[in-house]
Amino acid sequence: MEQKFVRVGIFWAIPDEEEGGWKFEAYQKSYPFSAAKQLANEAGLIEYPFSHFDAWEGKDVPFDFYPRGRIAYDVECGVHRIFADECLDLDDLDELFDFYDIEDATIHPDKSYVSMFAKRKRGVPVPKLEYRILRGRDKIGENLIEITSGETRVLVELGKALDGGEETSDMEKQVLSTKYDAVIVSHYHADHAGLIGQKRDCPVFVGAGARRILDMMSAYDGKTLGDNIKTYRDGQPMWVGNIKITPYLCDHSAYDSYMLLFEAGGRSLLYTGDFRFHGRKNGEKLLERLPKHVNTLITEGTNVGSDKPCFSERELEMRAVELMKSTDKPIFILQSASNIDRIVSFYRAAKRTGRIFYEDVYTSHIAAAAGGSIPRPDFFKGVYAFTPRRVTGRRREMLFEIENKRGIAGISKGDQYVMLVRPSMTAYLKKLAQRADISGGILIYSMWSGYREQPSVKQFLDAARELGLTERTLHTSGHASAQDIEKLKLHVHADETVIVHTSAEQK
Ligand SMILES: [Zn+2]
Ligand SMILES: [Zn+2]
16 A cells, blocks of 8 residues: 655664664654645755754753754655765665655755764864853852853853842853853752843753742742753753763752763863752762762862851751740741752751641742652641732732641731741731730741841841840751862862852962
């Protein structure tokens, strides 16, 4: 019977080192002949609907290294056409004829693209891996790093200056308008991901959990992230041009944070993003997974030159239990809504002391976006949402998506609770104090001490004191101690180490 289908697709040809010849990574789609005319593009071709870039996402196929090609169908001439890398000819592609179930095709060199493989065969030198630190050498946060290899150009991080307000600095304008092959972001903190919604001209990669949280944060602000936001996976190498990138999940005060290993042209660079070894994740296990030698280590150095306390989250939980036992009055926690590990620590302490746990709607949704074992209303007993003010629009919808919530009247009926608060909740705290006597309660300050200088934080702390709350500090850094940075350095044996994300003096 006559063939009823047109088959189109894309492929990579990967040299078969054992048997010789080629192995193929190929994708196909078939269309009935009857629909062929309507499907043709302006050139009269039916093409595979996805690009190599789409198919490659998340897979260990060197996007630009191996020769690639595509099979289209020419409706006018009734023939399959293969557009392929200059180093491939029809004899090389025998196996593909079976895969696509086609009998004949014409081959055309793809003029717009020559693989690294073909260039190397021609004797073109393989480009090296190079980096340029655009910002972050003398500041805590706001890293912007360019990593290049030949024509491939990657931007690492897309942070916003923390003291820049709504202003976009010249450096930020520059990276937003520069053409990159991809942007790779280590975690969702604003000093690493704050500009993510503004870069739409290339793929931007983050971890899947970080993406869910960034989505939630934009939804809360009535915005949407672009569909160029893609995800990478822990331990799964991916390729951007000829740069191989491997993410390694690490512990930090942001959920789903990664270290990133870049490799090209026989050289390697490990960028730590923000990390610590004293969190709930096992630092030793991460060290075992990392390479034992890299050419360049770019490490964060927030705590270099400081003696900040770096005790564990477990230790913090124990100290929180003691504080919660010390009074029968309410406990308020001033912490970042996106510090998921800290929510877990205080929730566990609340549970152990028989206290109800209140999260505001925003925090509840962040916890829900993180998912899994993260305490949140509707999934955890004794956890309720509250809203510190009347909300409208999307925020109101988000409030009603939660079933287990309590209003101020319900909350005021009891004293045995732990409530997560933020500096914007001064008025709410005062309202609570009008309904029930909260004096004698404790306000736990659980953030970086530098935030005390911010006017909104100052105002909140003053109000809490006036309402009779005792302030206690209980915080441990989200960043590695100076000793743990040394430990990492010893492990990865870098030829060269660069410290970013630091206020320490550097040579
Ligand atoms: Zn940071
Ligand atoms: Zn961070």
